[in-house]
Amino acid sequence: MTEEKIPPTPYGDCASPEYDELDDDILDEQAEIEDVSEPLERYNQGLYYPICIGEVLVGRYRIKHKLGWGGFSTVWMAYDMQYQKDVALKIMIPGEKGEYEYQMHNYIVQNVRDVSHLVTHQGSFLLSGQGGDYHRVLVLPLLCPSLSYRCRDLPVATRMSAAKQLLVALESLHDIGLVHRDLNEGALMWEMPHYNTATEYEWLGRPRKMFLGNHLWKRGELVEQVTIPLDLVGSKVYLGDFGLVIKDGTSVRVKQQSPYPFCAPERLHGADPSLASDMWSYMCLFAALYFGCNVFYGNGGKLTGTSWVSQLGPMPKQWKGKFWSPDWYDDWYDDHITSLDPDRDLAHRFIQLRPDTSQAERDLALSVLHKGFSYLSEHRITAKQLLQDPSFKALMDMYQC
């Protein structure tokens, strides 16, 4: 695909006059769309590239729906008219972030031995943005957008298979010393199975959307992202979002990771992200898939620290005084005080969330969890070790994964 910079292209149906007539129902719908979509001000700031459903980019990709958004991008479902297939377009904010992610994709494609579980680009182009800026666009395979909390409605065996595939994907990055650094449920995507036009029409429906306003440099719409029915979700799982990937051993300015329920505790005590901190985040995802909900919570302050300590016991003494927020408790680091809460520790989660499980299964799952949730990163299990770990393998065998 060419690297030429492409000016804004003709619009689809966002040029229609329907936006001029707004009644109360439309205003209610707009409020609902705003609640669940990317922040509008990021369009006003020239960060997100305004897009309309039906718009054709670079004379080739017709925008069909919105798949998601993140801090650095909006992601759209589009029809590739040249190859007659659906793809995902990740339109980055202007500047270094987009270029960095593009370079990381190229590095991964060239160096990772097995990219079969990684969401890597199939091409890329640049779009002209506001005031001479350019937006990098990555053409990605179309997958089911992250299911987030909806995962819990999938059968446990499907979730366990996802946990194993995700570990294989992570190991392929770790194998060449790459730290993902942003491992959370948004990076986990499921295969989109083949679908026919009738099924697609049913689940795509008519995208709910609102006009972004005449004040922008280009017409665009705020579109509610598509919800894929769970029964359409395929069984293969992919790891994506390589915008923050670094080589292990790199020192970074921002140590912490949001969302905080996935952040390794040493990163909130001044340590750089590492292969081991990825493994903590992986274990958070594993636990969420196993139990059907996150095991840690909060926004990186007292609540998050307390959720670690009440389930895993006091943190290492040498970390005391290094917590990134002024919001912390002395007794988090005091091993004389046993802060484990028997009603909330990891073992208790089986009673609340997986009462169907046998004692043998609980022992295996707890053994896996504790190997990943080791406070000291040097004692934490690696991806390669976990794939060979007898408890992990026996647990996966129970689910025929």
Ligand SMILES: Nc1ncnc2c1ncn2[C@@H]1O[C@H](COP(=O)(O)OP(=O)(O)OP(=O)(O)O)[C@@H](O)[C@H]1O
């Ligand atoms: N290839 C794809 N197919 C379907 N949906 C996708 C695809 N890539 C990304 N998405 C959806 O778009 C969302 C945003 O993508 P992503 O997390 O890569 O963006 P980001 O701007 O880098 O976000 P973050 O702030 O998390 O780093 C994802 O959570 C996912 O649901």
